[in-house]
Amino acid sequence: MSAQTCSHLDQIELDDVPARADVPGCEECLKSGGRWLHLRVCRTCGKVGCCDSSPNRHASGHAREASHPIMSSIEPGEDWSWCAIDEVAFILE
Numbered sequence: 001m002s003a004q005t006c007s008h009l010d011q012i013e014l015d016d017v018p019a020r021a022d023v024p025g026c027e028e029c030l031k032s033g034g035r036w037l038h039l040r041v042c043r044t045c046g047k048v049g050c051c052d053s054s055p056n057r058h059a060s061g062h063a064r065e066a067s068h069p070i071m072s073s074i075e076p077g078e079d080w081s082w083c084a085i086d087e088v089a090f091i092l093e
């Protein structure tokens with residue numbers, strides 16, 4: 001782990017990450033009929049997107065397009081977050 005930290009924590013508007021079981025899937029993939037591997041949620045607006053191992057990488061795409069840098073994994077047993085600008089992973093309290 002690097003000592004680098006995220007400077008965008010003030011952009012977090014979504015306090016609670018949804019449970020994986022309550023989310024139908026990647027919002028964009030559901031619209032386009034795409035497939036996804038793992039899901040991330042935007043911590044600014046709550047949009048659910050697919051991970052960078054998925055073909056369409058909607059979570060990273062959303063982070064870039066909407067300037068919402070912080071996403072969190074909603075996969076069971078995963079509690080890490082990722083800042084797409086600082087490119088740093090961390091665990092939110």
Ligand SMILES: [Zn+2]
Binds near residue numbers: 083
């Ligand atoms: Zn950051």
Ligand SMILES: [Zn+2]
Binds near residue numbers: 026029034
């Ligand atoms: Zn997707």
Ligand SMILES: [Zn+2]
Binds near residue numbers: 042043045046047066
């Ligand atoms: Zn967002």
